[in-house]
Structures are given as structure tokens and as C-alpha cells.
Amino acid sequence: MTLHGKVAVVTGATRGCGRGIAVELGAAGATVYVTGRTTRSSASPMRRTETIEETAELVDAAGGTGIPVRCDFTSVSDVDALRDRIAADHGHVDVLVDDVWGGDPFVEFGTPWWESDLDRGIGVVRNGLDTHLITLHRLLPLVLARPGGLVVEVTDGDVEDYPGPVGIPYYLVKSGVRAIGRWLGEELAAVGATGLSVTPGFLRSEMMLEHFEVTEANWREGVEKDPNYIMAESPRYIGRAIAALAADPAVSRFAGRTLASWTLMREYGFTDLDGTRPDWGRWHDEVIKAGIDPTTVDASTYR
Structure with missing residues (x-):
């Protein structure tokens, strides 16, 4: 798998999925434009410490070329400059x-709309x-400048089932992103490119590690708060999924679909940082939906 000579742009690459994706694209050899709002000299409303410069340095360390560019994707002029x-x-x-995304601190989880x-x-x-629409409007012409381009929309969840008490805005965003992926699949196929959506599973983002009061080194202790956390995956896992898609010459077969870290793991065989292959989809169906006590299940058979 190699992306040497390829140019990639990752929006929202400051932390979480975006950072993991940028680093893995870099590990495959790509030049990666690492974009987001938080820099070492300018904070975003997220009030987080992670920066695009840090992500770009991680891309470099992984073997790629990271180019940090501050960009507020609600601003058309910022995206034009990018x-x-x-x-x-x-x-x-x-x-x-x-x-x-940049929405978690502002979502009123569990509150009726x-x-x-x-x-x-x-x-x-x-x-x-709005950020996704602005990004696509301005950057798709660059993707279409050469045949074979790939556009990946990152969402949460691979189905349209009721996602729990997350409120209309959250559900609208995540289902809307999947709808954009379906639209891209149809529209881009006619012009020599591929569009689709991808979701992670139970993500060990920086914010989630803090929520569970653990670090990447001892993340498994998070099961004390939620036993399903035993299936958590690092952001690099979804990064490896997207890097595999980007290196696949037959990626167009997935056009318009919403894929998941676990379905792509089954397709390409990559592992997470700890060498395991967490299968959140199977765990969700066979344990959570089935009403089985997760503490009674051998989680290693799902990793």
C-alpha cells in the first residue's frame, strides 16, 4: 500500500479521526494538507490543546509530508485561500x-429537542x-483536475436507525453526511472520481480518553465506566481504513456506500495500533443489540 506522490487534504485534522487519518495517509507516503482551526497561536471554540502543527509533525514522523494550514470551514474566504x-x-x-465536525461540546445529549x-x-x-457543503463546492474542482480522485465523508454510524437520545441536530448532521456520500457516489462516478462515506466504531479520541479518565497507554481501564469500551479503537484504525481505500485501484466499487472501520478491516486486513482487529459492528449486533452482559463475553474473539 503506497500513496507516494499523492496529495491529500484532511479537514478537521486537528484531533480525533482527522488526526488519525492524516497520520496514516502520511505513513503511506502522501503529502497531507492538515487543516483545522486550532494552531499554536490561535485557539478554536472547541477549547482544546491539540493543534494542526502537532498533527503535521506526526505526519512527517510517520513518513509523509504534513502541511498545516489554518482554515475555518464555515468561512468561504478561508476555504478559498486553502x-x-x-x-x-x-x-x-x-x-x-x-x-x-467540531460539535461535541455543543450537543445537548439526552435533552429533548x-x-x-x-x-x-x-x-x-x-x-x-454547512462546512461540508462549502468544502466540496470549493475543493471538488481540484479533485476532478485528474481522473481517479477519491472523496471520503466521515460520519458516525453506518445505518439510519434511531441513534439514541442525541437530539435532532446531531442526527441530522451524521445522517446528512451519509446522504452527501451517497450523492457523491453517483455524481463523481460520471466524472471519473469516487465518493463515499466512512464511520469509525467506538473511538478512543483525545476527548473520549479524557471522558473515561484514561490514557492511550491504559485505555482498557475505561471498562470500569462502560464495559463496551473494551472494543474501543484508536483514531489510527479509521486512518488505516481510509489509507487502504486511497491505495486501492478498484475503490470505485464502493462508490456511494457508507463503510465502517470494521467492514474495511475485513476487506483489507489491517490492524489497530495494538495489533488487534476490533470489530465494533459484530460486537454491537451480537452483544449490545442481543442484550448480552458484555462482562460475560470474551472480547478477544471480537478483536
């Missing part, structure tokens, strides 16, 4: 991964959907 820089540097984009804050809810939708 587009113009890439056009001047390379003239095209081979892989566009649209991972902008009619009792929630309207402005916060609308802000979640703007952060999660």
Missing part, C-alpha cells in the same frame, strides 16, 4: 477527506453540514 494554496503548490488533490437551546442546535448543524 484552495488557492493547493492549486499553486500542486494543481490538484488526489484524496479529500471531509472530517469537519423542544427543551434544548435553539442557537446551540443550529450551530451544531452549521459546524457539521
Whole structure:
């Protein structure tokens, strides 16, 4: 698997999935434009410490070339500036991964929509959907400058089932991103490119590690808060999934689909950082949906 000579753009690459994806694209040899709002000199409303410069350095260390570019994807002028820089540097984009989200701190989990804050809810939708529309409008021409481009929309979940008490804005964003992936599958196929959506499983993002009061080194202790955390996957897992897609000359067979880290693991055989292959989809179906006590299950058979 190699992406040497390929140009990739990852939106929302400051942390979480975006960082894991950027690093793994770099590990495969790509030049990666690492984009997001938080830099060493400028914080975003997320109020997190991770920066795009840190992600770019991780891309370099993995063997790729990381180029940090601050970009607020709610700002058309910011995205225009990003587009113009890439056009001047390379003239095209081979892989566009649209991972902008920035909504978790503003989602009112468990609050009925009619009792929630309207402005916060609308802000979640703007952060999660408007950003994707702006990104695609401005950057798709660079993807289409050469045949064979790949566009990946990053969502949460691979089905349209009721996702629990997450509120209308969250559900609208994540289902909307899947709908964008389906649209891209049809529209891009006619012009020599591939579009699709991808979801991680139970993600060990920086925010989730803090929530479970663990680190990447001792993450398994998070089962004390939630026994299903035994199936958590690092952000690099979804990164390896997308790197495998980007290196697959027959990736067009997946056009328009919503794929998952676990389905792509079955397809390509990659592992997570610890050498295991967490299968969140099978765990969800056979343990959670079946109502089985997860503490009674041998989790190693799902990894």
C-alpha cells in the first residue's frame, strides 16, 4: 500500500479521526494538507490543546509530508485561500477527506429537542453540514483536475436507525453526511472520481480518553465506566481504513456506500495500533443489540 506522490487534504485534522487519518495517509507516503482551526497561536471554540502543527509533525514522523494550514470551514474566504494554496503548490488533490465536525461540546445529549437551546442546535448543524457543503463546492474542482480522485465523508454510524437520545441536530448532521456520500457516489462516478462515506466504531479520541479518565497507554481501564469500551479503537484504525481505500485501484466499487472501520478491516486486513482487529459492528449486533452482559463475553474473539 503506497500513496507516494499523492496529495491529500484532511479537514478537521486537528484531533480525533482527522488526526488519525492524516497520520496514516502520511505513513503511506502522501503529502497531507492538515487543516483545522486550532494552531499554536490561535485557539478554536472547541477549547482544546491539540493543534494542526502537532498533527503535521506526526505526519512527517510517520513518513509523509504534513502541511498545516489554518482554515475555518464555515468561512468561504478561508476555504478559498486553502484552495488557492493547493492549486499553486500542486494543481490538484488526489484524496479529500471531509472530517469537519467540531460539535461535541455543543450537543445537548439526552435533552429533548423542544427543551434544548435553539442557537446551540443550529450551530451544531452549521459546524457539521454547512462546512461540508462549502468544502466540496470549493475543493471538488481540484479533485476532478485528474481522473481517479477519491472523496471520503466521515460520519458516525453506518445505518439510519434511531441513534439514541442525541437530539435532532446531531442526527441530522451524521445522517446528512451519509446522504452527501451517497450523492457523491453517483455524481463523481460520471466524472471519473469516487465518493463515499466512512464511520469509525467506538473511538478512543483525545476527548473520549479524557471522558473515561484514561490514557492511550491504559485505555482498557475505561471498562470500569462502560464495559463496551473494551472494543474501543484508536483514531489510527479509521486512518488505516481510509489509507487502504486511497491505495486501492478498484475503490470505485464502493462508490456511494457508507463503510465502517470494521467492514474495511475485513476487506483489507489491517490492524489497530495494538495489533488487534476490533470489530465494533459484530460486537454491537451480537452483544449490545442481543442484550448480552458484555462482562460475560470474551472480547478477544471480537478483536
